[in-house]
Amino acid sequence: MRFSFNEDQWLLAETVREVLDKTCPPDAVRAAARADASARPGPAWRALxxxxxxxxxxxxxxxxxxxxPLDTVLAYEETGWFAVPGPLVETAVAAPLLVPAEHHERIAEGTLIVSARPAGSPYLPDADLAGLVVAGATVAPRESVTLTPRASVDATRRLFTDDLPAPNESAPHTGSIPADGGPAGEAAGSAAFERAALATAAQLVGLGRRLREEAVGYARQRRQFGKVIGSFQAVKHRLADVAVALEFAAPLVYRAAYSATHDAPTARRDVSAAKTAASRAAHLAARTALQVHGAIGYTDELHLGLWLNRVVALRAAWGDDGPxxxxxxxxxxxxxGPAAPRLP
Structure with missing residues (x-):
């Protein structure tokens, strides 16, 4: 299959990059990690x-x-590049298929945030920001739900458990993919999962590219033994491996977006291929960036940890590598194969 993105699709991605460059610099993402719910997710949300x-x-x-999905996949790569705070995929991709139509205009306006979790996952991301939470067949106002904060590797993507009824008491562990089937509500939940997994894969590609650029930039500055470390063959090979992994993952994400848009019979398979490849490529980029930076990569002196932590968080979101x-x-x-987790 051969295709290319059209002018409107590229323009949307470029527009998203321009507005996020102004509203979502690393300092703003770091501030979101420290802020309470009243100050999150910040100006980037309004801009989007x-x-x-x-x-x-x-x-x-x-x-x-x-x-x-084909129209927006490039734009979601850009949101990954900037590590946009807030439950963006849950609100803009999953929620349109899951919440009643009377809430849609507020989602588009940016005045309603939605947190959602797929079947088998106990966690609602950024639920303290949400006006609505979706869990299984339940759509509930956030104030009617008891939320319990849980530890999260990414301080800009906080996790909560809730007291809503589980959609399936025998649901497998987080990220598993139970069997498909059921009425239209379950079909909508399955479609929401596929599209959310696809958008998350696109974000992982964007994160991987950002981490590679950060690593390349640092390798051109850091010196050892009188030379910049970017001149060492071992460093070059590691960065080349990252570039290859990302260049192989991105077309799989684009193919999945094409399949989802045209309801191809292979759409679910293509989404799983995209999520797996994007997760592995972003993980390789994260490991390599940390190795290039050394111990300073762990510190607050650099912003590297913002993207490292987001990669870890998104690898587990909407189905991890195993399922x-x-x-x-x-x-x-x-x-x-078996169907994806659902948000009936």
Whole structure:
């Protein structure tokens, strides 16, 4: 298959990059990690509403743009590059398929934030910011739900558990992919999972590219034995491996976006391939960036930790490597594999 993105798709991505460059610098992301709910997610959220990304997947009659996953996949790469705080994928990608239509205009306007969790996951990301929380078949106002803070590797993506009824008491561990089936509500939940996993994969590609750029820039400055470390063959090879991994992962993400847009029979398989490849490439980029920077990469002196922690957080979001690889293997070797986690 050969295709290229059209001018409008590139323009949306460029517009998102421009507004985030102004509203979401690393200092703003770091500030969001320290701020309480009243100061999060910050000006980047308002900017994304203004350019239409929050309502991109909503129909025009409900204040949205009526765009497809293929139209927005490049834009979600940019949100990964900048590590935008807040439950962006949950609000702008999953929620349009899960919450009642009367809430859609507020999502597009940026005045309603939604936190959602797939079946089998106990965690609601950034639920303290949300006006609505979605768990299984339940859509509830946040103030009616008891939230319990949990430890999160990413301080800009806080995690909470809730007291809502579990959609399936026998649901497997976090990130697992239970069997599909059921009425239209379950179909919407399954579609929400696929699209959220795809958008998260795009964010991981953006994160990987940002980490590679940070590593390359540092390798051109740091000196050892009288030479910049970027001149050492071992460092060059590690950075080249990252570049190769990202260049292989990105087309899989684009293929998954194409398949989701055109309802291809391989769409679920393609999403799992994209999420797996993007997760592994971003993880390699994170490890390499930390190795290039050395111990200083752990410190607050640099912003590297913002992207390192986001990679760890998003690898586990919307299906981790294990279940996606299992579904991909089943699709390739045994025919149609098990379905994705649902938000019925």
């Amino acid at each position: 509403a203004d350019v239409g990304l929050l309502g991109a997947h909503l129909p025009e009659e409900r204040g949205g743009l009526g765009l497809t 996606h690889r299992a579904r991909l293997r089943a699709a390739l070797l045994d025919g149609p």
